[in-house]
Amino acid sequence: MLELVELSKRYGERVVADSVSLKLAPGELVALLGPSGCGKSTLLNMVAGLVAPDEGAIYFDDERIDALPAEKRGFALMFQDFALFPHLNVLDNVCFGLAERRVAKREARERARAELEAVGLSGFEARRVGALSGGEKQRVALARALATDPRLMLLDEPFSSLDAHLRESLQAATRQRLAEAGIPALLVTHDRDEALAMADRVAVLDAGRIAQIAPASELMAAPANERVARFLGLSNVTGQGFWPQQALQLGGQTLAEVVALMPRADGLTLEVALPEGRFIVELSLREAATLAEPPVVGARVPVALRPEAFRRFAAKDIA
Numbered sequence: 001m002l003e004l005v006e007l008s009k010r011y012g013e014r015v016v017a018d019s020v021s022l023k024l025a026p027g028e029l030v031a032l033l034g035p036s037g038c039g040k041s042t043l044l045n046m047v048a049g050l051v052a053p054d055e056g057a058i059y060f061d062d063e064r065i066d067a068l069p070a071e072k073r074g075f076a077l078m079f080q081d082f083a084l085f086p087h088l089n090v091l092d093n094v095c096f097g098l099a100e101r102r103v104a105k106r107e108a109r110e111r112a113r114a115e116l117e118a119v120g121l122s123g124f125e126a127r128r129v130g131a132l133s134g135g136e137k138q139r140v141a142l143a144r145a146l147a148t149d150p151r152l153m154l155l156d157e158p159f160s161s162l163d164a165h166l167r168e169s170l171q172a173a174t175r176q177r178l179a180e181a182g183i184p185a186l187l188v189t190h191d192r193d194e195a196l197a198m199a200d201r202v203a204v205l206d207a208g209r210i211a212q213i214a215p216a217s218e219l220m221a222a223p224a225n226e227r228v229a230r231f232l233g234l235s236n237v238t239g240q241g242f243w244p245q246q247a248l249q250l251g252g253q254t255l256a257e258v259v260a261l262m263p264r265a266d267g268l269t270l271e272v273a274l275p276e277g278r279f280i281v282e283l284s285l286r287e288a289a290t291l292a293e294p295p296v297v298g299a300r301v302p303v304a305l306r307p308e309a310f311r312r313f314a315a316k317d318i319a
């Protein structure tokens, strides 16, 4: 299985990967999540063999591979821009990687057809890829990557050009195909929801370092530090910890002034001023309906803090 040991990379003065260590479990999908420029793609490209690390080692099944050329690693890559051949039809695009690996033409076609069926593209074999929708192209790219039977799948923002609905359906399809085939994967994304939806574990990258790596639920419940919590989009974050929604209770004697409000499809988000500071309160439709009057900016709503529900950050980063 893939193991990165103290991998470092710098461009000039800039440290893009800072002693990154990571070990994948069999069949595991780990997301590399972080803001633009934090070094996600560089890390993926080092694993792929497209960028040489300055220091550290990469192992796969205990074999050191960081000096192996990309095509000898047995990994498949999938990018945002599909990288399909527009002049070839769907079947030939999927066969391409197999031809490169010297799989006989007939067998290659059989495997390609099976992969196209698995991603829901039976009947598309003779279509030109130039005439496909974005979602169909991405399915072809997935079929092409999986047809080579890779021992690791590397995904770099593969869904970010698709609209929300298509993105979700392809995330699910990709996750399912990888799980069925038992292929481990690294997924680069800056989209928190994508990482949470697809990954077994999420590694939050911050300036070339893994600030925290944990399963999604653990990450959201116990972010390691303020920067991770803010990047995950948690509200009511302080330097020491954060106030989860269950720490803010509707009702009681304390009245908080509404300073901003935003309707959501499933409720109402309020920003309120309490003596302790400003807090974001997310109300369900039912909770909003229990208020004496529909809240407006300047109105006062009963909100109480439960200090015992405050979640402290771990004392130091978990790497």
Ligand SMILES: Nc1ncnc2c1ncn2[C@@H]1O[C@H](COP(=O)(O)OP(=O)(O)OP(=O)(O)O)[C@@H](O)[C@H]1O
Binding pocket: 011, 016, 034, 035, 036, 037, 038, 039, 040, 041, 042, 043, 190
């Ligand atoms: N070949 C290169 N030469 C010099 N600097 C580079 C090179 N490749 C990447 N960088 C720099 O290294 C930093 C990390 O880049 P990288 O693409 O790994 O980030 P990222 O987290 O994937 O960002 P994004 O989400 O924007 O793609 C950036 O500041 C980038 O400009």
